[in-house]
Amino acid sequence: MVKYSREAKNPSKACKAQGVDLRVHYKNTYETAQAIKGMKLKVAQQYLQDVCEKKRCIPFRKYTGCCGRTAQAKEFKMSQGRWPVKSAKIILNLLRNAESNAEFKNLDTENLEIQHVQVNAAQQGRRRTYRAHGRIGPYMNCPCHVELILQEPDESVEKAEEEEAKPKKFTKKQLAVRRLKVGGAP
Secondary structure (H helix, E strand, O other), rough: OOOOOOOOOOHHHEEEEEEEEEEOOHHHHHHHHHHOOOOOOHHHHHHHHHHHHHHHHOOOOOOOOOOOEEEHHHHHOOOOOEOOOHHHHHHHHHHHHHHHHHHOOOOOOOHEEEEEEEEOOOOOOEEEEEEEEEOHHHHHOEEEEEEEEEOOOOOOOOOOOOOOOOOOOOOOHHHHHHHHHHHHHO
């Protein structure tokens, strides 16, 4: 059993998917995941397809250093955005996996929404690069772990009207103020 950072509110109406040590950049994947959080499953899949075709961008909100600007980010009231295709494809595969998990649990895939997405940095891979004067420098990569939980939204129930309203209770001071207002100045 794999440990998730959070459990679904209603496990019978939820499905999960997880990727461990994925060879995609952590920062790009983080921004991609934040962009789809709260979306319906089909909407998120279509959005990530559009990102892969560079029709829509992923807004970069946290890791914005040296990130270029694009007009496509205006959709999110941002100016900086990119098209991290590899991250989008990885998250699309995770969404497809979660969708098949939902079908296995007999959930309505049309109604699922992404309730929880978390991206964590994984242990870095180490390679070497050759520098001037015979030195060797590090050449690290930054993989990540991704987990997501999809859940059917709860049906909203209207609150029943209370038939008998409780009589309002006033303090002695409030009653005295009311008497003054009604009777006028003595």
